Amino acid sequence: xxxxxxxxxxxxxxxxxxxxxxxxxxxxxxxxxxxxxxxxxxxxxxxxxxxxxxxxxxxxxxxxxxxxxxxxxxxxxxxxxxxxxxxxxxxxxxxxxxxxxxxxxxxxxxxxxxxxxxxxxxxxxxxxxxxxxxxxxxxxxxxxxxxxxxxxxxxxxxxxxxxxxxxxxxxxxxxxxxxxxxxxxxxxxxxxxxxxxxxxxxxxxxxxxxxxxxxxxxxxxxxxxxxxxxxxxxxxxxxxxxxxxxxxxxxxxxxxxxxxxxxxxxxxxxxxxxxxxxxxxxxxxxxxxxxxxxxxxxxxxxxxxxxxxxxxxxxxxxxxxxxxxxxxxxxxxxxxxxxxxxxxxxxxxxxxxxxxxxxxxxxxxxxxxxxxxxx
Amino acid sequence: xxxxxxxxxxxxxxxxxxxxxxxxxxxxxxxxxxxxxxxxxxxxxxxxxxxxxxxxxxxxxxxxxxxxxxxxxxxxxxxxxxxxxxxxxxxxxxxxxxxxxxxxxxxxxxxxxxxxxxxxxxxxxxxxxxxxxxxxxxxxxxxxxxxxxxxxxxxxxxxxxxxxxxxxxxxxxxxxxxxxxxxxxxxxxxxxxxxxxxxxxxxxxxxxxxxxxxxxxxxxxxxxxxxxxxxxxxxxxxxxxxxxxxxxxxxxxxxxxxxxxxxxxxxxxxxxxxxxxxxxxxxxxxxxxxxxxxxxxxxxxxxxxxxxxxxxxxxxxxxxxxxxxxxxxxxxxxxxxxxxxxxxxxxxxxxxxxxxxxxxxxxxxxxxxxxxxxxxxxxxxxxxxxxxxxxxxxxxxxxxxxxxxxxxxxxxxxxxxxxxxxxxxxxxxxxxxxxxxxxxxxxxxxxxxxxxxxxxxxxxxxxxxxxxxxxxxxxxxxxxxxxxxxxxxxxxxxxxxxxxxxxxxxxxxxxxxxxxxxxxxxxxxxxxxxxxxxxxxxxxxxxxxxxxxxxxxxxxxxxxxxxxxxxxxxxxxxxxxxxxxxxxxxxxxxxxxxxxxxxxxxxxxx
Numbered sequence: 001x002x003x004x005x006x007x008x009x010x011x012x013x014x015x016x017x018x019x020x021x022x023x024x025x026x027x028x029x030x031x032x033x034x035x036x037x038x039x040x041x042x043x044x045x046x047x048x049x050x051x052x053x054x055x056x057x058x059x060x061x062x063x064x065x066x067x068x069x070x071x072x073x074x075x076x077x078x079x080x081x082x083x084x085x086x087x088x089x090x091x092x093x094x095x096x097x098x099x100x101x102x103x104x105x106x107x108x109x110x111x112x113x114x115x116x117x118x119x120x121x122x123x124x125x126x127x128x129x130x131x132x133x134x135x136x137x138x139x140x141x142x143x144x145x146x147x148x149x150x151x152x153x154x155x156x157x158x159x160x161x162x163x164x165x166x167x168x169x170x171x172x173x174x175x176x177x178x179x180x181x182x183x184x185x186x187x188x189x190x191x192x193x194x195x196x197x198x199x200x201x202x203x204x205x206x207x208x209x210x211x212x213x214x215x216x217x218x219x220x221x222x223x224x225x226x227x228x229x230x231x232x233x234x235x236x237x238x239x240x241x242x243x244x245x246x247x248x249x250x251x252x253x254x255x256x257x258x259x260x261x262x263x264x265x266x267x268x269x270x271x272x273x274x275x276x277x278x279x280x281x282x283x284x285x286x287x288x289x290x291x292x293x294x295x296x297x298x299x300x301x302x303x304x305x306x307x308x309x310x311x312x313x314x315x316x317x318x319x320x321x322x323x324x325x326x327x328x329x330x331x332x333x334x335x336x337x338x339x340x341x342x343x344x345x346x347x348x349x350x351x352x353x354x355x356x357x358x359x360x361x362x363x364x365x366x367x368x369x370x371x372x373x374x375x
Numbered sequence: 376x377x378x379x380x381x382x383x384x385x386x387x388x389x390x391x392x393x394x395x396x397x398x399x400x401x402x403x404x405x406x407x408x409x410x411x412x413x414x415x416x417x418x419x420x421x422x423x424x425x426x427x428x429x430x431x432x433x434x435x436x437x438x439x440x441x442x443x444x445x446x447x448x449x450x451x452x453x454x455x456x457x458x459x460x461x462x463x464x465x466x467x468x469x470x471x472x473x474x475x476x477x478x479x480x481x482x483x484x485x486x487x488x489x490x491x492x493x494x495x496x497x498x499x500x501x502x503x504x505x506x507x508x509x510x511x512x513x514x515x516x517x518x519x520x521x522x523x524x525x526x527x528x529x530x531x532x533x534x535x536x537x538x539x540x541x542x543x544x545x546x547x548x549x550x551x552x553x554x555x556x557x558x559x560x561x562x563x564x565x566x567x568x569x570x571x572x573x574x575x576x577x578x579x580x581x582x583x584x585x586x587x588x589x590x591x592x593x594x595x596x597x598x599x600x601x602x603x604x605x606x607x608x609x610x611x612x613x614x615x616x617x618x619x620x621x622x623x624x625x626x627x628x629x630x631x632x633x634x635x636x637x638x639x640x641x642x643x644x645x646x647x648x649x650x651x652x653x654x655x656x657x658x659x660x661x662x663x664x665x666x667x668x669x670x671x672x673x674x675x676x677x678x679x680x681x682x683x684x685x686x687x688x689x690x691x692x693x694x695x696x697x698x699x700x701x702x703x704x705x706x707x708x709x710x711x712x713x714x715x716x717x718x719x720x721x722x723x724x725x726x727x728x729x730x731x732x733x734x735x736x737x738x739x740x741x742x743x744x745x746x747x748x749x750x751x752x753x754x755x756x757x758x759x760x761x762x763x764x765x766x767x768x769x770x771x772x773x774x775x776x777x778x779x780x781x782x783x784x785x786x787x788x789x790x791x792x793x794x795x796x797x798x799x800x801x802x803x804x805x806x807x808x809x810x811x812x813x814x815x816x817x818x819x820x821x822x823x824x825x826x827x828x829x830x831x832x833x834x835x836x837x838x839x840x841x842x843x844x845x846x847x848x849x850x851x852x853x854x855x856x857x858x859x860x861x862x863x864x865x866x867x868x869x870x871x872x873x874x875x876x877x878x879x880x881x882x883x884x885x886x887x888x889x890x891x892x893x894x895x896x897x898x899x900x901x902x903x904x905x906x907x908x909x910x911x912x913x914x915x916x917x918x919x920x921x922x923x924x925x926x927x928x929x930x931x932x933x934x935x936x937x938x939x940x941x942x943x944x945x946x947x948x949x950x951x952x953x954x955x956x957x958x959x960x961x962x963x964x965x966x967x968x969x970x971x972x973x974x975x976x977x978x979x980x981x
Binding site for chain 2: 131132133177178179225226229232233234235236237238239240269270273274277278281284285288289292293295296301304308315318319322323326328
């Protein structure tokens with residue numbers, strides 16, 4: 001039975017923000033892939049439209065059930081995603097040196113994208129059952145740390161440093177949100193910092209080189225260093241009003257690497273300038289704040305923590321990607337959420353946003369109302 | 376499972392955390408906004424200027440390709456500077472005029488230049504090479520007029536220097552521009568179009584090690600594309616050197632011996648499989664390929680009837696002729712079908728049914744045992760023994776000794792040759808095997824085909840106790856002998872398991888070939904040590920001798936191929952040879968003297 005209040009509480013603002021992002025993303029991809037159209041790289045923006053259509057369908061699907069049910073599904077979903085991460089290491093497709101993709105018929109999926117959602121699910125379940133007034137101690141967060149560590153290590157093995165850091169950042173945000181006591185923060189931080197030099201000796205030479213370049217792109221003057229310089233030129237040369245749609249010279253001449261994925265924001269900044277770049281950032285900011293608002297209004301801890309986790313995923317992606325293309329952060333290869341091209345990322349993010357909507361719609365309901373019968 | 380709604384106390388804590396998170400989010404977003412404001416508003420005009428004419432370029436720095444040396448460290452292929460003419464298409468103001476100027480000043484073909492420029496429109500500001508290795512005159516003229524030729528860049532890059540000209544061309548190989556197909560296949564992931572890569576021989580086999588690691592620099596250029604300063608640089612890693620097992624002196628002697636002849640020579644260390652010399656004649660001067668292959672010259676070479684590009688030592692397939700008698704002798708002994716004391720009367724011919732098979736000696740050898748039959752290369756003896764054994768048994772021993780199959784040589788592509796069997800013929804030609812074919816097979820004719828390198832491996836095995844080694848030409852690869860990435864080690868392909876007594880009988884006979892009266896290889900005789908060998912004269916075409924048994928006038932391309940295989944010194948084998956001279960006539964008179972020269976060159980020098 002469908003409750004009428006669900007429709008009344010439909011979160012139009014969230015939906016509007018998402019559609020706005022989809023529209024900007026598709027228009028920008030049209031421009032970003034314009035120069036490679038003749039070389040078979042053509043219809044990327046069309047594919048993005050399809051991905052968004054699938055994404056919005058999944059978004060709707062995610063609102064049709066009561067999110068409490070996920071409490072039971074959290075661990076199964078988590079272990080399926082771990083299994084997929086193991087599978088990708090065994091039979092995954094290797095592209096440019098890392099094994100990230102699982103080929104399913106004609107399409108490739110990236111299990112690490114879905115791992116992000118599943119880690120939020122298990123952490124929300126772990127911390128979300130029942131009230132809590134004190135901070136958490138070290139012994140209590142041992143299991144969550146293992147739950148985070150498992151997918152992190154598997155993704156690192158692909159190797160995909162960017163996604164590993166992103167997943168860890170989103171997961172740790174939940175831990176910090178539920179509050180850890182100072183003792184456990186210290187106990188976690190101090191050994192990690194002390195141990196890290198030891199890890200250095202275990203790494204192989206090429207891995208060391210990768211990390212050094214990650215920390216300092218100038219060490220790779222022909223790769224990351226060059227890309228960052230070109231990206232900064234692209235963004236800076238946009239000035240206030242931009243060079244106009246399809247008029248970005250950096251984009252046209254393909255000075256930007258990965259201009260439809262990791263560096264998509266640079267294309268926007270070059271062609272539309274400071275004005276639209278700021279508006280895009282404001283859309284993201286609004287989405288994040290709206291998400292936090294949903295977390296605040298949720299009627300139980302589980303829903304709140306789910307919302308916080310999903311917001312954290314989107315938030316860190318915006319910060320690291322824009323930070324990277326503007327030269328504030330090292331080049332890590334993280335796409336901009338809901339903006340860069342990428343099917344797995346759009347679908348998993350839209351699923352997360354669908355759940356956010358789900359939480360938002362049920363904000364005035366009592367758990368024993370529409371949810372599970374109380375046991 | 377219990378889900379409860381928040382209680383008020385918990386809500387208070389929660390709301391405080393939400394407030395903290397909001398604050399945190401606002402701070403980080405502000406940083407991004409400030410950064411964008413800084414880049415786009417404060418520094419905007421500077422970046423806009425930079426983007427107008429993008430001033431940052433990536434430029435490759437070609438690493439120095441490794442050297443190739445012989446076993447004693449003599450440099451065979453080194454490097455010398457090559458002055459290459461490049462054009463950066465985006466910096467050219469008037470393309471038609473530039474091509475016109477280049478044709479007038481430097482004689483550059485405008486049509487092929489236009490094609491090259493059009494083909495490389497994918498990456499912006501990527502220099503396109505129009506002429507590799509300019510002559511001094513051309514360089515001087517281009518340098519002089521460079522300021523009137525916007526877009527033209529001259530780069531000094533390491534080019535190949537062939538110290539001894541066409542020395543060991545087939546083994547060393549040559550360089551050529553990487554083809555689209557090779558790029559697509561992705562076997563050289565570090566290569567870009569326009570790169571020179573090894574196309575054959577050692578240059579191709581060790582391409583990845585020789586080529587080194589590409590370097591590059593990020594530079595800032597002015598509006599005409601001239602470099603103002605280097606922003607950052609990655610120095611190239613020079614390529615590894617390759618040291619071969621080849622002996623430069625021996626190889627040189629062998630090549631000189633083959634001047635004017637067609638054919639191949641393979642010299643091995645019989646106890647390890649190290650290739651000491653590998654010659655295929657005629658050869659090509661690799662300097663022709665240095666400047667990028669000229670189409671007409673290439674056509675001329677590729678279409679020549681002498682097939683100078685073919686490496687005959689590996690891919691030349693010839694009937695083994697009388698050398699094959701070694702196989703038949705060993706097969707007979709091992710199978711117990713030949714008693715070395717048994718004698719056969721050779722009247723100069725052999726009848727099978729009513730078909731008459733000739734012995735090469737018209738009036739016959741008289742009574743011969745195995746030893747004499749090998750020494751004098753009596754055909755009739757082997758006709759008879761071959762018939763007794765049957766073709767399949769012969770084939771088994773031929774295969775065991777490495778004939779009719781790839782030897783596994785590490786540099787370059789080989790042909791297999793062919794050792795016929797009954798089932799092969801039925802399958803391949805659809806007709807059953809004839810006994811007459813067994814007869815001619817037993818003197819190495821009919822369908823049988825082998826390559827010179829197989830013959831060298833085979834004769835090595837006879838003298839090293841029956842072991843087939845993989846022939847290898849690489850001694851080490853690395854920065855220096857102290858810092859090697861790869862080192863030679865002998866590799867046993869198979870132990871034939873032939874009884875030492877049987878090998879001794881054959882060895883003794885092969886010593887006789889060179890050292891006894893009536894032996895066919897007497898021209899290889901030395902006084903201070905013992906050489907063993909076997910001659911072969913391979914019929915190119917089934918010539919009928921006229922009744923007098925004389926061959927009058929025979930055109931060169933119908934003349935027989937001359938074979939000689941040899942090992943020296945027998946007491947302590949150090950060199951095994953297989954020599955083939957196409958249309959050389961008799962093995963004993965054409966190929967054996969070459970063997971003498973080579974053994975002299977290799978053993979007497981040391």
